[in-house]
Amino acid sequence: MSQTASDAYEVAILKMDVEGKDSDRFSRIVNHAVERFREVLKHENKLRVTIQTLDGPHLVPGAGAYSPLDFLELGFAEKTERNLPFLIAVTEVDLSAKGAAYTLAYTSPVTNVAITSTRRLEPSFWGDEADDDVVADRLSKLLLFAFGKLVNLATSTDPANAMHAVSDVDDLDASRTLREDQWETMRTQLPREAHDMRTSRNFAWFFAKQIARNVPEIGKAIANANPLTLMFKLPTMIAAALSVIVVLLFSAETWDVANAMTIGQAVLFSAVSIGAALFLLYRAFALEAVVSRQGYFTESMAVTMAATFLTLLLTILLLFAAFAFVMYVGVVSVFPPALMDNWPTTGEADSRLDHIKLSAFLAAMGVLAGSLGGRSDSKTIVRNVLFSNSSR
Structure with a gap:
């Protein structure tokens, strides 16, 4: 309708x-x-x-x-x-x-x-x-x-x-x-x-159609929420992620895994970790999907779900990139070179590619572990960023 x-x-x-x-x-x-x-x-x-x-x-x-x-x-x-x-x-x-x-x-x-x-x-x-x-x-x-x-x-x-x-x-x-x-x-x-369209059947097709129709509105909602701002509204997630990353960085087994995995495996592991973190945060902060008693699913619900999902995804990607960058800088600047050669049992891990794989692995573990802690961050604060453009 x-x-x-x-x-x-x-x-x-x-x-x-x-x-x-x-x-x-x-x-x-x-x-x-x-x-x-x-x-x-x-x-x-x-x-x-x-x-x-x-x-x-x-x-x-x-x-x-x-x-x-x-x-x-x-x-x-x-x-x-x-x-x-x-x-x-x-x-x-x-x-x-x-x-x-x-x-x-x-x-x-x-x-x-x-x-x-x-x-x-x-x-x-x-x-x-x-x-x-x-x-x-x-x-x-x-x-x-x-x-x-x-x-x-x-x-x-x-x-x-x-x-x-x-x-x-x-x-x-x-x-x-x-x-x-x-x-x-x-x-x-x-x-x-107005976002007034609704349907009682073919939810998946209706959802995809409304997302395509409302790309500008979803874009405005994401820009208003500002994933960079939202990232700093998740201090518990950041603290939990960094605590796990630091422990793993100074573990010989971590260097073994990072050294032995291929680029493809590193990318796959990172993607799975980001997906799992997104699922946990979406369940924690999104508005519940509302269907009327007559079984109608609305356009505004589709727009809200998409905007929330994409905002959280961009936030997690920003966190992943930030963690990876910090870890890479830490590895190449302060980590003892002798340990890079001696810790891995599969060979030396002192090349730039080894450092990139290690940084990606640590960042993936960080967002995955951090998402568990991020669920403890204030739902009110995060939802205020996600769903409101003014509070007067």
């Missing part, structure tokens, strides 16, 4: 009342905010805004705030089940943020899901008099900002623009609108960004 050109793209606002302390007021504020948001989106007649509800998800806060990633997983499952192109969840609880006290909006273009909170939009939270109209106005502007992120509108430097970064609540009190060229960009990108 796919969206036709004459249909409107649905933007679902999902009310997620977690603690239920004042549900009627929360619902009333969201309804008013959505009405204002709907009025703004009338500028683009191919958008239809609806309100849906998911009451009382059982989530546990940490350090006084809730993780946006918990809401993301719930929202992504609901988006798949309800067959929605875009979903913006609104909750009343405080959302945690990486490197900050809180976040107002967490957006994930690769899944087409955004999470927003009304908690800090309340004037009473900051010591002022409670005002439902102010909260609704701020929320409507936050919804527009979040939706703009989902359709990949560029951030603006103009404080009066809807896509200006939301550094604090006061930014939402300014008049925030979209320029005509931004509406045109949205209009152009909507068919591609």
Whole structure:
């Protein structure tokens, strides 16, 4: 099933009342905010805004705030089940943020899901008099900002623009609108960004077809995640890998294996080790593949899986290359030459080719052993890099 050109793209606002302390007021504020948001989106007649509800998800806060990633997983499952192109969840609880006290909006273009909170939009939270109209106005502007992120509108430097970064609540009190060229960009990108196709059969063929169709989107998601950045989000993996590599480097048996294996065997061993490491990390950090109760698999799920898989693959390849380079430099610069001649029982191992094979062997062992330790790295930190392009 796919969206036709004459249909409107649905933007679902999902009310997620977690603690239920004042549900009627929360619902009333969201309804008013959505009405204002709907009025703004009338500028683009191919958008239809609806309100849906998911009451009382059982989530546990940490350090006084809730993780946006918990809401993301719930929202992504609901988006798949309800067959929605875009979903913006609104909750009343405080959302945690990486490197900050809180976040107002967490957006994930690769899944087409955004999470927003009304908690800090309340004037009473900051010591002022409670005002439902102010909260609704701020929320409507936050919804527009979040939706703009989902359709990949560029951030603006103009404080009066809807896509200006939301550094604090006061930014939402300014008049925030979209320029005509931004509406045109949205209009152009909507068919591609909606990711609304789905199927209930021939999953493998559908998956391959959607990957080919969404190469630019997958590329943007990989660039946003930045494998080089992600590599440094895996300190436990790096530490575990280096500890194993150092021990193996000063083992005579390692030099025997590296000296005796052929180039083809070294390449095969490296490929198998990288594949095993990728499997372990993908299982640890990827979002679960979601299929609706009716058996539908969606385009957005295919894009998310591919982007996650390729980002982790590039990250592992970067780690493999880094380990191999460090080991090669270490071998040729500080390792005693006499041991290169005496340790191997199959012959001397002092040629450049021997050092390359040894470095590749050690790097392969490093990523394989490191992937076991890497599973202990923070799932929240890694998923933030993989699935989000902004946390405000």
